[in-house]
Amino acid sequence: xxxxxxxxxxxxxxxxxxxxxxxxxxxxxxxxxxxxxxxxxxxxxxxxxxxxxxxxxxxxxxxxxxxxxxxxxxxxxxxxxxxxxxxxxxxxxxxxxxxxxxxxxxxxxxxxxxxxxxxxxxxxxxxxxxxxxxxxxxxxxxxxxxxxxxxxxxxxxxxxxxxxxxxxxxxxxxxxxxxxxxxxxxxxxxxxxxxxxxxxxxxxxxxxxxxxxxxxxxxxxxxxxxxxxxxxxxxxxxxxxxxxxxxxxxxxxxxxxxxxxxxxxxxxxxxxxxxxxxxxxxxxxxxxxxxxxxxxxxxxxxxxxxxxxxxxxxxxxxxxxxxxxxxxxxxxxxxxxxxxxxxxxxxxxxxxxxxxxxx
Numbered sequence: 001x002x003x004x005x006x007x008x009x010x011x012x013x014x015x016x017x018x019x020x021x022x023x024x025x026x027x028x029x030x031x032x033x034x035x036x037x038x039x040x041x042x043x044x045x046x047x048x049x050x051x052x053x054x055x056x057x058x059x060x061x062x063x064x065x066x067x068x069x070x071x072x073x074x075x076x077x078x079x080x081x082x083x084x085x086x087x088x089x090x091x092x093x094x095x096x097x098x099x100x101x102x103x104x105x106x107x108x109x110x111x112x113x114x115x116x117x118x119x120x121x122x123x124x125x126x127x128x129x130x131x132x133x134x135x136x137x138x139x140x141x142x143x144x145x146x147x148x149x150x151x152x153x154x155x156x157x158x159x160x161x162x163x164x165x166x167x168x169x170x171x172x173x174x175x176x177x178x179x180x181x182x183x184x185x186x187x188x189x190x191x192x193x194x195x196x197x198x199x200x201x202x203x204x205x206x207x208x209x210x211x212x213x214x215x216x217x218x219x220x221x222x223x224x225x226x227x228x229x230x231x232x233x234x235x236x237x238x239x240x241x242x243x244x245x246x247x248x249x250x251x252x253x254x255x256x257x258x259x260x261x262x263x264x265x266x267x268x269x270x271x272x273x274x275x276x277x278x279x280x281x282x283x284x285x286x287x288x289x290x291x292x293x294x295x296x297x298x299x300x301x302x303x304x305x306x307x308x309x310x311x312x313x314x315x316x317x318x319x320x321x322x323x324x325x326x327x328x329x330x331x332x333x334x335x336x337x338x339x340x341x342x343x344x345x346x347x348x349x350x351x352x353x354x355x356x357x358x359x
Contacts, residue, residue, distance in 0.1 A: 008082045010048070011059075016072035016288065018051060019060040020204075023089060026096065027223055027232050028066045033203050034122035037070055042118065048077045052088050062088050063095055069204050072288070104134045197228040199251070201307040207290045210263035211282055216240075218266060218295065221257050222307055236260070239305065251310045269296070 049064030059078065061068060067076065083091065113131065118124060150157065158164070169176045201207075202223040210219040221236045236259060237252040245252055267277040269285050277283050285294045287304070294303035 006081045006083060006087075007079050009080045011078050011080060012075050013059065013078060014072070015049075015068040015074050015076045017059070018049065018064075018068050018076075018078070019054075019058055020065055020068070021061050021088075021092060023092060024061070024065050024206075025093070026065065027202065027206070028069075028204060029232055030203070030225060030227070030230050031122070031125060033066060033070060035126040036066060038118070038120040038122040040071070042120065042123070045074075045076060048079045050081060050091070051078045052081045052083045060088075062091055065204065106134055106136060109134060110136055197226060197312040198309070199224055199226050199312050200309045201225065201291055202232050205290050205307060207286055207293065207307065208260070209266035209268075209284050209293065209295075210260050211266050212263060215282060219255075219259060219263055220293075220305075220307070221260060224308075226312070235308075237308075242308075243305070246306065246308050249308075249310050251312065252308050266295075 045067075047064075047067075049067060050062040051059040051064075052062055054060055059080065062081065062083070064076075064078075081088070081091075109130075113127060113136070116127065118127075163178060165178055167178045202225040205222040205224075208221045210221070211217070212219070218239045219236055220239055221234065223232050224235045225232050234257045235252075235254055236257040237254050242252040267280050267283045269277060269283055281298050283296050285296065287293065292304045292306040294301055294305070296302075
């Protein structure tokens with residue numbers, strides 16, 4: 001079978017000149033972006049981006065969106081593919097899942113992991129995640145033995161490692177506190193370190209705007225990053241009732257993103273163009289980083305409007321609810337132990353009394 005080569009040429013272009021594919025379905029969390037930045041610093045550019053040429057000769061990405069976002073002012077090498085739109089969609093949909101179907105030879109992987117060195121925390125986290133997914137981390141842990149208590153060396157070890165009551169350690173997504181589990185304030189620190197969970201637009205927020213049928217408001221949809229959990233979720237809110245809340249860095253009144261099914265997509269003007277899309281009296285201009293937008297409403301400029309950045313305090317509410325429960329649990333355990341001891345004493349006294357009456 002003869003296989004067609006769809007690569008027609010190689011070009012070097014500025015990353016910011018590449019058009020993002022509006023059908024791109026991948027979302028890139030902060031941890032992934034940090035790892036890619038670290039690899040670019042340590043190694044440099046070592047792969048080409050995939051693009052297809054549009055009828056107007058602009059280049060649209062098929063693969064490499066995160067790289068283009070991270071280094072917009074960098075010249076990058078692209079492979080120009082001779083693909084139809086349908087073929088590009090198929091490639092966009094299958095490239096990553098196809099690569100993910102590969103399985104690991106754990107022996108070879110473990111040997112490779114032993115030879116690769118990096119001091120960058122993002123790369124180390126990437127490699128640890130790989131170990132965990134392939135079960136290598138568990139294999140290493142299974143060979144470890146629990147250390148015996150060294151109570152006679154407590155003062156020496158405390159001095160050596162600098163531990164003290166009240167210290168809080170963050171280990172990945174986990175927290176460890178040195179303190180009394182019966183103290184509500186100590187337990188509360190485990191649930192939320194300071195109550196700060198910042199929510200902000202994802203590095204690539206996939207911003208879309210939709211107008212209501214009466215053209216009186218706009219529904220804003222975007223991908224939101226929650227810094228504490230490094231998770232991304234799709235968000236939607238109507239602009240008019242939330243403008244002041246966003247300016248005050250408060251949480252907007254979100255609604256279901258499914259609402260877009262009832263609305264019309266607001267067209268977006270080409271980057272750097274002052275001209276509206278053909279025949280449109282309502283359209284938008286989106287900033288290069290997609291973090292803010294301006295609405296052109298029947299000849300009037302509205303905005304610019306920034307996407308929401310706020311602190312989610314809901315974790316504080318959960319902490320207030322759960323901390324008393326943890327404390328109550330300790331009290332219940334203490335009551336049960338005291339009750340058991342008291343019962344044993346009564347039973348012993350009763351038995352002793354019986355013994356006196358039956359010599």
